[in-house]
Amino acid sequence: MYSSPSYDPNLFLFGISQDEWQLIRNNPLKPLIHKTISGLYSPGSTIKPIVALSALENKIIPGLKKYTSIQSEFKFHEGVRFDFLLKGADLKPCIIEVKNVQLRRDLTSKVGVAEFPDSVTERGSKHLKNLVSAISDGYDCVMLYVVQRMDCQSFSIANDVDPEYAKNFDFAKKNGVKIEVWSCDISYKEIKLSHSIKLI
Numbered sequence: 774m775y776s777s778p779s780y781d782p783n784l785f786l787f788g789i790s791q792d793e794w795q796l797i798r799n800n801p802l803k804p805l806i807h808k809t810i811s812g813l814y815s816p817g818s819t820i821k822p823i824v825a826l827s828a829l830e831n832k833i834i835p836g837l838k839k840y841t842s843i844q845s846e847f848k849f850h851e852g853v854r855f856d857f858l859l860k861g862a863d864l865k866p867c868i869i870e871v872k873n874v875q876l877r878r879d880l881t882s883k884v885g886v887a888e889f890p891d892s893v894t895e896r897g898s899k900h901l902k903n904l905v906s907a908i909s910d911g912y913d914c915v916m917l918y919v920v921q922r923m924d925c926q927s928f929s930i931a932n933d934v935d936p937e938y939a940k941n942f943d944f945a946k947k948n949g950v951k952i953e954v955w956s957c958d959i960s961y962k963e964i965k966l967s968h969s970i971k972l973i
Contacts, residue, residue: 780804820964821873821919822856824957828966829857829869834953837915839864853903867913870900874920874954876931886973887925887954889918893935901941905948916945918954920970927973928954 780797797804826845832838840859847858847868857869876891890897904914918928932939946952958967 818873821871821921824919824921824964824966825856825869825871825917828955829859833966834917834955834969836951836953837867837869840867849903849907853899855900855903855907865911865913867915868904868907869915869917870904871917871919872897874918874928875922876934877922877925884924884926887918887920887922887928887956887970888931888934889928890931890935890938894938897935898938898941901938901945901950904950905945908949913951914945914949915951915953918952919966920954920956921959921964923956923959925956925970927971929973 784793784797822845826843828834829837829840829843837859840861842860844858844860845856847855849855849868855868856871859867859869872889874887874889876888877885878888879885901916904916907914920928930939930942952972954970954972955966956968956970957964
């Protein structure tokens with residue numbers, strides 16, 4: 774497994790000089806710590822539906838508490854699936870699409886802005902368009918952004934990364950798609966939605 778930054782282990786073969794040792798030891802990027810096995814990293818998109826399902830089952834998101842039935846992998850139309858369909862007595866059925874958020878570019882302060890997407894996502898734009906279509910068909914729709922990091926207090930669409938996605942996001946929001954952005958608590962034991970963060 775690769776860890777970065779690293780150091781040259783050959784320096785230790787015949788004895789390392791005091792200056793070389795101090796450079797490695799005092800490096801603020803801590804090259805002696807193997808980041809792959811000692812760091813705490815979110816697993817990303819592979820676990821986002823599980824984190825979201827747990828939040829839905831445990832009624833964490835206030836606007837979705839009244840729903841009593843949760844269906845995973847809801848087939849909306851041929852070739853169009855959404856992460857969840859919620860149903861409840863006297864409630865419109867509600868489609869939920871979940872996106873994983875890990876991008877944070879401004880590292881000048883301890884707390885920053887989470888951003889989505891981190892690359893061009895045609896699939897993400899397609900989901901937004903289909904959510905608008907589902908609203909026309911009588912569904913309520915929610916785009917749930919799961920921020921799998923604990924150092925962000927707000928969320929923004931990364932317009933410069935994918936302008937098309939940004940355009941479709943604005944269109945979806947204006948046409949009734951509700952936006953939920955939630956940060957996670959991440960530990961060695963669990964990952965769970967903890968609190969809503971503001972969209973800026």
